[in-house]
Amino acid sequence: MHEWSYEELRSVMALTRMFARVGSSLHSLSRCRAQALSPVIPARVRTGGNRRWQHTAPQSSSCSWQLRDDCFELNYGGLVMHLDYVWLRDHCRSASCYNAKTNQRNLDTGNVELTIRPVKTRVDEESLFLTWPDGHVTRYGLAWLMENSYEGQRQRAMQPRILWNSEIYSSAKVPSASWDRFMSCSQELKSFLNSFLLYGIAFVDNVPATLEATELVTQRVSIIRETMYGRVWNFTSDFSRGDTAYTKLALDRHTDTSYFQEPCGIQVFHCLRHEGTGGRTLLVDGFYAAEKVLQQTPEHFELLARVPIKHEYIENMSDHRNHMIGIGPVLNVYPWNNEVYMIRYNNYDRAVINTIPHDVVQRWYVAHRQLTTELRKPENELWVKLKPGKVLFIDNWRVLHGRESFTGLRQLCGCYLTRDDVLNTARSLGLQA
Ligand SMILES: C[N+](C)(C)CCCC[C@H](N)C(=O)O
Numbered sequence: 136m137h138e139w140s141y142e143e144l145r146s147v148m149a150l151t152r153m154f155a156r157v158g159s160s161l162h163s164l165s166r167c168r169a170q171a172l173s174p175v176i177p178a179r180v181r182t183g184g185n186r187r188w189q190h191t192a193p194q195s196s197s198c199s200w201q202l203r204d205d206c207f208e209l210n211y212g213g214l215v216m217h218l219d220y221v222w223l224r225d226h227c228r229s230a231s232c233y234n235a236k237t238n239q240r241n242l243d244t245g246n247v248e249l250t251i252r253p254v255k256t257r258v259d260e261e262s263l264f265l266t267w268p269d270g271h272v273t274r275y276g277l278a279w280l281m282e283n284s285y286e287g288q289r290q291r292a293m294q295p296r297i298l299w300n301s302e303i304y305s306s307a308k309v310p311s312a313s314w315d316r317f318m319s320c321s322q323e324l325k326s327f328l329n330s331f332l333l334y335g336i337a338f339v340d341n342v343p344a345t346l347e348a349t350e351l352v353t354q355r356v357s358i359i360r361e362t363m364y365g366r367v368w369n370f371t372s373d374f375s376r377g378d379t380a381y382t383k384l385a386l387d388r389h390t391d392t393s394y395f396q397e398p399c400g401i402q403v404f405h406c407l408r409h410e411g412t413g414g415r416t417l418l419v420d421g422f423y424a425a426e427k428v429l430q431q432t433p434e435h436f437e438l439l440a441r442v443p444i445k446h447e448y449i450e451n452m453s454d455h456r457n458h459m460i461g462i463g464p465v466l467n468v469y470p471w472n473n474e475v476y477m478i479r480y481n482n483y484d485r486a487v488i489n490t491i492p493h494d495v496v497q498r499w500y501v502a503h504r505q506l507t508t509e510l511r512k513p514e515n516e517l518w519v520k521l522k523p524g525k526v527l528f529i530d531n532w533r534v535l536h537g538r539e540s541f542t543g544l545r546q547l548c549g550c551y552l553t554r555d556d557v558l559n560t561a562r563s564l565g566l567q568a
């Protein structure tokens with residue numbers, strides 16, 4: 136078996152750093168100031184060798200290009216793009232290559248010559264035209280290329296977000312949706328989803344305190360994700376399941392189902408009843424904490440993003456036997472722009488660490504400690520007391536939840552939602568997700 140030395144790990148990291156060196160920090164990116172691209176710069180003329188900057192008619196002075204040996208270099212609107220020739224052929228949107236009705240590729244990529252080059256190039260004000268050796272002509276919108284090239288993509292966040300501590304969240308005065316309007320008006324749903332996407336939490340008020348109404352409110356947003364806990368659950372401190380959630384004990388901040396290969400995307404809570412004290416809900420923005428780690432100690436951020444660890448759920452109850460294992464790093468980032476898209480943080484359910492050598496383990500614990508310190512800062516904690524009628528949606532890939540210990544009868548119902556379908560609903564309403 137190959138042992139992963141720290142040196143090797145470091146070189147892998149150096150490589151990722153290289154790829155990820157885009158802007159400085161990920162969330163200055165993800166906070167996404169609608170990313171205006173720099174203004175059009177004057178065209179450059181460069182000659183010599185086989186590198187020749189080509190200019191098209193004077194009216195398209197904002198665009199220049201050259202056929203390099205290894206790629207097509209296009210300079211448009213101040214963005215220099217390096218477009219692979221096979222990629223260009225593969226992304227032809229002509230009627231024979233692409234079905235615009237189904238938005239599916241018709242072209243058989245397996246038949247594209249890997250050494251393909253265009254035989255003719257032309258650029259006008261809006262488009263690039265390439266003629267291929269078989270005579271086929273591809274037209275690309277210059278704006279489309281800007282948006283879809285690697286260079287264009289890495290400048291944008293996949294998901295605009297507002298990272299928060301309790302002060303930021305409270306002073307934003309994010310409105311809650313109201314049950315009546317939420318169920319009948321798509322504008323209300325849209326503004327709810329907009330807040331949810333920006334902050335990773337959102338509330339619906341005035342919901343009837345029943346399981347059925349809770350189910351209806353969630354179905355407005357997405358498809359319920361059934362798990363071994365059931366579809367819509369309604370639990371109390373009866374230890375009916377082999378997990379601390381089913382007690383009166385306090386629960387430190389965590390994300391749920393870290394032991395799934397794909398942790399549940401959204402968690403919904405509705406407290407139907409509480410006759411007693413305590414039991415407040417704690418919410419912490421995991422991405423805000425990750426951003427702090429990145430700013431202070433990028434090597435630690437990188438360890439948390441690169442080292443895969445396991446989480447495990449082992450339940451041995453007479454009528455419930457489960458064994459789940461989920462593997463993945465604490466921070467999941469898109470490698471092209473370093474944007475965090477999922478945090479897996481559950482110290483209760485974290486399994487034995489046995490996939491990394493001791494020197495990495497040591498550093499990993501230091502990095503994990505730093506993240507924990509950030510997550511535990513009182514100023515990052517948002518405490519809410521869930522009351523009957525108030526339904527809370529939590530982005531379980533981003534915002535950690537916990538609870539205060541409590542006394543008395545407390546009944547909490549809710550469910551998990553399929554993340555893809557929440558984002559699908561958001562996109563169908565015109566939101567970026
Ligand atoms: C929400 N519900 C009570 C159904 C399940 C709780 C799951 C608890 C588990 N330790 C985890 O963090 O995933």
Ligand SMILES: O=C(O)CCC(=O)C(=O)O
Nearest residue numbers: 380386391416537538547
């Ligand atoms: O009881 C609560 O408020 C939440 C418990 C919990 O963490 C969970 O059910 O996932």
Ligand SMILES: [Fe+2]
Nearest residue numbers: 380390391536
């Ligand atoms: Fe939980």
